Amino acid sequence: MNTDGLAVAVRGLRRSYGDRVAVDGVDLQVRTGEVVALLGPNGAGKTTTVEILEGYRRRDAGQVRVLGADPATAGAAWRARLGIVLQSTGEFDDLTVAEVVGHFAGLYPRAQDPAEVVARVGLADSGRRRTRTLSGGQKRRLDVALGIVGRPELLFLDEPTTGFDPQARREFWELIRGLAGAGTTILLTTHYLDEAEALADRVAVIAAGRIVEVAAPADLGGRRDAPAVVAWRDPAEGARRRETHTPAALVAELAAAYGGEVPGLTVSRPSLEDTYLRMIGATA
Numbered sequence: 001m002n003t004d005g006l007a008v009a010v011r012g013l014r015r016s017y018g019d020r021v022a023v024d025g026v027d028l029q030v031r032t033g034e035v036v037a038l039l040g041p042n043g044a045g046k047t048t049t050v051e052i053l054e055g056y057r058r059r060d061a062g063q064v065r066v067l068g069a070d071p072a073t074a075g076a077a078w079r080a081r082l083g084i085v086l087q088s089t090g091e092f093d094d095l096t097v098a099e100v101v102g103h104f105a106g107l108y109p110r111a112q113d114p115a116e117v118v119a120r121v122g123l124a125d126s127g128r129r130r131t132r133t134l135s136g137g138q139k140r141r142l143d144v145a146l147g148i149v150g151r152p153e154l155l156f157l158d159e160p161t162t163g164f165d166p167q168a169r170r171e172f173w174e175l176i177r178g179l180a181g182a183g184t185t186i187l188l189t190t191h192y193l194d195e196a197e198a199l200a201d202r203v204a205v206i207a208a209g210r211i212v213e214v215a216a217p218a219d220l221g222g223r224r225d226a227p228a229v230v231a232w233r234d235p236a237e238g239a240r241r242r243e244t245h246t247p248a249a250l251v252a253e254l255a256a257a258y259g260g261e262v263p264g265l266t267v268s269r270p271s272l273e274d275t276y277l278r279m280i281g282a283t284a
């Protein structure tokens with residue numbers, strides 16, 4: 001397997017738990033410096049796949065290279081190049097935010113300044129607080145701080161913004177964009193389609209243990225070529241709707257017919273969520 005320019009290279013990955021096939025022949029590549037979002041319904045095999053890449057679960061079959069090494073056998077020096085933000089929050093008893101981040105910084109050979117990391121995740125005012133007094137969203141920020149304090153080359157984020165308020169999500173996205181802009185490769189799992197669209201260069205859709213498609217958010221499922229939906233409200237007939245590949249022509253036609261503004265006019269394309277739900281076979 002040629003892994004030039006790839007932070008993650010996976011071919012034919014399989015893993016079963018007893019009779020249950022969780023990962024059924026996954027192929028996936030993440031280029032160095034890329035942000036890839038892994039999307040899929042509950043039980044699709046995301047966590048299993050990601051934890052195999054992180055070296056936390058064994059695989060039954062397949063080739064896997066992460067930062068050039070096989071996670072099943074790679075050692076501590078390899079692990080220090082990864083940043084991992086898991087779904088569940090660690091418990092740190094009575095330690096303060098600054099103490100926990102400082103402690104983790106000590107585990108890495110080229111850690112960032114802990115105070116800078118605390119500020120970067122928006123916890124500068126909470127550095128002296130004991131971690132058990134943090135809100136859910138603040139704990140998640142602490143998780144992210146611990147994931148990035150070692151200056152990872154590759155960052156794994158498992159549903160990073162679950163429990164965030166909208167403003168905290170936007171701030172988190174800025175943080176992630178900053179890391180990506182500085183060259184960090186990022187593989188994230190999320191159930192938020194807007195998050196995938198905001199952050200990812202490419203999204204990989206996984207369902208029932210198989211990759212359905214990998215594409216840029218704008219291209220997924222043929223989105224770019226999908227017809228536009230032009231909707232308006234006719235004063236006599238009520239709500240009207242037409243699908244077209246030439247929406248500008250239709251709008252011009254309607255404008256002429258209505259003698260100017262078209263009542264209640266909207267022009268839309270299938271959202272990433274519409275496309276995703278169609279791909280995984282959901283009946284929305």
Ligand SMILES: Nc1ncnc2c1ncn2[C@@H]1O[C@H](COP(=O)(O)OP(=O)(O)OP(=O)(O)O)[C@@H](O)[C@H]1O
Pocket residue numbers: 017020021022040041042043044045046047048049
């Ligand atoms: N340790 C385990 N033992 C037995 N079955 C497991 C184990 N871990 C996962 N599974 C099963 O494997 C399948 C894939 O699970 P996985 O956690 O990888 O999915 P996921 O896509 O991460 O789901 P979610 O979105 O709910 O986190 C599921 O059917 C799950 O029940």
